[in-house]
Amino acid sequence: MTKQIISLSENAAKRIKEIMSAAEKNSVGVRVGVKSGGCAGMSYVMEYAKEVNPNDELIEEKGVKLYIDPAATMYLLGTEMDYKKEEFSSTFVFNNPNETERCGCGESFKV
Numbered sequence: 001m002t003k004q005i006i007s008l009s010e011n012a013a014k015r016i017k018e019i020m021s022a023a024e025k026n027s028v029g030v031r032v033g034v035k036s037g038g039c040a041g042m043s044y045v046m047e048y049a050k051e052v053n054p055n056d057e058l059i060e061e062k063g064v065k066l067y068i069d070p071a072a073t074m075y076l077l078g079t080e081m082d083y084k085k086e087e088f089s090s091t092f093v094f095n096n097p098n099e100t101e102r103c104g105c106g107e108s109f110k111v
Helices: 010-021 070-076
Strands: 006-008 029-036 042-049 057-061 064-068 079-085 090-095
Touching (some): 010 090, 029 070, 042 090
Antiparallel strands (some): 057 064
16 A cells, blocks of 8 residues: 555644635645745645646545645655644644654754
């Protein structure tokens, strides 16, 4: 059995459904990727997917469609995406077993 690239917690799926219900009608889902930057070297990127790229990996879980940027696959393998809401902030959290380091503010990581 192959390991799923990314899985969703119930909280993350619920929040993505809320976001998608308010999204522009031409959005087909949420695209997840990584980019260079931040104090630890890489950061997670989320954006509306306006179209399906032929090389995207589609994850359908808990009624949500996530499109994984193919360049991010090796960095995200086995990651659980969660959503945390606190008194003064709310954010998606990536529990990534591939991380070897994370910056102090939690905005970037290294693999």
